[in-house]
Amino acid sequence: MPMFGTIERLPIEDADITIHHDVSLPRESEELLRHLIETTPWQSQCVKLWGKSVPQPRLIAWYGDEGATYSYSGIVLPPHRWTETIQQLRECVEQVAQHRFNSVLLNYYRDHRDGMGLHSDDEPELGPRPTIASLSLGEERRFQLKHRQRKDMPTLSIPLPNGSLLVSRGDTQRCWKHGIPKQRAPCGPRVNLTFRKIVPQMTSRTAGAC
Secondary structure, eight states: OOTTOEEEEOOOTTOEEEEEESOOOSSOHHHHHHHHHHHSOOBOOEEEETTEEEEOSSEEEEEESTTOOEEETTEEEOOBOOOHHHHHHHHHHHHHHTOOOSEEEEEEEOSTTOOEEEEOOOOGGGOSSOOEEEEEEESOEEEEEEESSOTTSOOEEEEEOTTOEEEEETTHHHHEEEEEOOOSSOOOOEEEEEEEOOOTTOOSOOOOOO
16 A cells, blocks of 8 residues: 555645545554554643633643644643654654654544534644644544635535545645534544644744635
């Protein structure tokens, strides 16, 4: 199997998104999923929305190089040290994405009742045009995309199957919001690893519209 898998470039305006299907991983995806669920120090966090503290409907963990602290929605995440397994996954993802990463956010969707609301990964420490690589393990879930300015653009729904890697670049985060909606039909667990590069000196967003 080619390491890069089957490459699908999504024809989406104001975005640069590719999906690599069936990426070659260091171990079978089912084994990786089970290992990450059992060994990761998962945390339940609350985010600030409209002045209220609301629990996130999923569990998270943050890993990274020393100093790669990440903050969003009132949450500050100092990094755990890389484990051997997550380091191997980082090296694999870097080869496919052709980009270096110094941190990763793990999201654990336990079942159909877990999800993630629409948002953009546009925090200052990610830089103005970040490259973000999102590896999916476990149950297939729908990845929603909604344009931040253009109401004429429909909301998109893209399946992210087990073993797929979605890579977004350029103006994607500036122009689009994304999320994983909850669903009515019961489903199994999913772990998503979203690799990023923290740039500590970036303290302000780059202004501009799509």
